[in-house]
Amino acid sequence: MLPEDRLTQITERFEYLEARLNAGPAPDEIARVSRDYAELKPVVAQIAGWRQLRADIAEAEAMLADPEMRALAEEELPRLRAALPEAEAALQLALLPKDAADARPAMIEIRPGTGGDEAALFAGDLLRMYTRYAEARGWRMEIVDLQETELGGVKEVTARIEGDGVFARLKFESGVHRVQRVPETESGGRIHTSAATVAVLPEAEEVEIDIPATDIRIDTMRSSGAGGQHVNTTDSAVRITHLPTGIVVTSSEKSQHRNREIAMQVLRARLYDLERRRAADAMAADRRAQVGTGDRSERIRTYNFPQGRMTDHRINLTLYKLDAVMNGDLDEVIDALTADAQARQLAAMEA
Numbered sequence: 001m002l003p004e005d006r007l008t009q010i011t012e013r014f015e016y017l018e019a020r021l022n023a024g025p026a027p028d029e030i031a032r033v034s035r036d037y038a039e040l041k042p043v044v045a046q047i048a049g050w051r052q053l054r055a056d057i058a059e060a061e062a063m064l065a066d067p068e069m070r071a072l073a074e075e076e077l078p079r080l081r082a083a084l085p086e087a088e089a090a091l092q093l094a095l096l097p098k099d100a101a102d103a104r105p106a107m108i109e110i111r112p113g114t115g116g117d118e119a120a121l122f123a124g125d126l127l128r129m130y131t132r133y134a135e136a137r138g139w140r141m142e143i144v145d146l147q148e149t150e151l152g153g154v155k156e157v158t159a160r161i162e163g164d165g166v167f168a169r170l171k172f173e174s175g176v177h178r179v180q181r182v183p184e185t186e187s188g189g190r191i192h193t194s195a196a197t198v199a200v201l202p203e204a205e206e207v208e209i210d211i212p213a214t215d216i217r218i219d220t221m222r223s224s225g226a227g228g229q230h231v232n233t234t235d236s237a238v239r240i241t242h243l244p245t246g247i248v249v250t251s252s253e254k255s256q257h258r259n260r261e262i263a264m265q266v267l268r269a270r271l272y273d274l275e276r277r278r279a280a281d282a283m284a285a286d287r288r289a290q291v292g293t294g295d296r297s298e299r300i301r302t303y304n305f306p307q308g309r310m311t312d313h314r315i316n317l318t319l320y321k322l323d324a325v326m327n328g329d330l331d332e333v334i335d336a337l338t339a340d341a342q343a344r345q346l347a348a349m350e351a
Contacts, residue, residue, distance in 0.1 A: 006095070007047050014040040039098065044178050046094040050087045056080050095343050101202030101276070102168035107144070107269040109158045113176060115194020118183040120153025122303075123196040125326060126177060127157055130170075132328025139163030144262050145250045158249070158266055160203070167202040172337040174200045175300030182306070191306060195299070203265060204272030211267065217241040220256060236262050242271070315340045 004089040017037040025033045057080045063089045065074035110126050112119035140162045147155040161170070178195045219239045237252035238259035249266040251259040305323060310333070311324045312316045317324065317336050325333070 004029075007051075010040060011044055011047060014044045021087075028335075031259070033185065035103070040105075040161055043094045046087075050091045053080065053084055053087050057084065081198050086105060092346060096342060099168070099171075101171075101272075102178055103165060104167045105160060105162040105203040106167040106170050106200050107158060107160055107203060107266055108170065108173070108198065109156075110154060111156050113195035113197055115179075115192065117149065117151055117153060118179075118192055119194040119196055120149045120155060121183070122177075122179045123154040123157070124152065125179075126196055126198060127154055127159070129326050129328055129330070130159075130173075134161050134163070134328075138171070139166055144241065144266060145252050158251075160262070160265065167200070168338075170200045170299050171202075171335055174199050174316075174332060178299050178302045180302065180304045180306070190291045193343050199273075201269040201273040202276070204268040209268040209271050209275075211242070213263070215243050216267070217243060218260065240264065240267055242267055243275070245271070247271070312337065 015035070017033055017040065020029075020033050021037060051113060057077070060077045060080060061072045063069040064077075066073075108130060110123050110130075112123040115122070131141055142160045142162075144158040144160055146157045149155055176195050176197055178193060180191055180193050182189055185190050218241070219241070221237045221239060236256045237250060238256060239248060239250045240260075240263045241248050247267065247270050249263045249270065251262040251266070253259050253262065300312065300314055302313065303326070304311070305322060307320075308322045309318055309320045310322050312333055314334055317333060319332060321329070
């Protein structure tokens with residue numbers, strides 16, 4: 001049974017926010033009020049639909065006592081009653097606790113794992129895959145730091161992605177991605193297995209992660225490209241070291257001022273992710289939550305090129321459309337991962 005008092009609280013909160021927006025909130029409150037209003041709007045719509053359906057059922061049941069309306073009621077009631085479980089399930093999903101980071105921009109970091117040059121090439125393929133996915137969804141993707149190999153692979157890349165629901169969609173991508181294929185450099189035609197790690201971090205707001213100046217060391221250095229060749233003649237790249245944790249971030253755009261700003265964004269995202277993972281571990285010490293922890297210790301997905309398949313091991317999903325996936329067609333697997341996470345949340349709430 002859905003908690004009627006909670007539904008009333010949500011509806012009243014939504015009406016309050018709507019009145020605040022119509023009255024014109026203070027400039028420093030506009031963003032927060034608008035965000036809260038937008039988050040509650042679809043939930044309130046689900047509540048209204050569920051309540052209307054129940055009211056329609058009650059009205060049809062009352063009509064059974066009226067000889068003139070009985071036939072119409074008997075015709076309508078099966079349809080209305082059949083729609084109720086689906087409406088209740090949709091409302092339960094809407095009421096699930098939201099990840100506070102879901103609507104935020106994200107930092108995505110890709111690094112080659114085992115496999116040498118082939119792993120670096122695969123890391124480059126993953127970068128292209130996420131770039132195309134971002135383009136398809138109308139997101140803005142900005143490369144923060146990119147170090148390439150002489151063969152065109154990726155030693156390490158950090159990118160910032162901004163748009164609608166970025167972290168909500170990409171948070172399931174954190175982990176070890178494994179590839180099985182014949183490398184371009186392999187003359188014998190043997191299938192090799194290599195891997196790359198992906199980390200997706202929600203961007204932290206400056207007010208959430210306070211970083212004292214005494215906790216960081218900022219170094220400037222020359223920007224370099226593939227093979228260590230100098231891209232420009234100025235010391236524009238910036239490296240920031242967070243002394244308490246040892247976290248190191250770099251940014252190598254042409255503007256040193258912009259590099260400091262970007263590097264601090266990345267550092268805040270990593271520290272925010274660290275706090276999120278600590279909280280997740282404290283709440284569920286017996287198992288790491290698959291969603292939002294950024295756990296990279298286990299293989300999550302295999303891309304098998306000879307068989308043209310992608311398998312996500314967390315939900316035992318196999319898709320035989322690897323070319324489409326590598327071209328950024330990720331919605332099917334991400335939708336399945338989202339549904340699995342929601343099912344786990346519902347099960348935990350009912351336990």
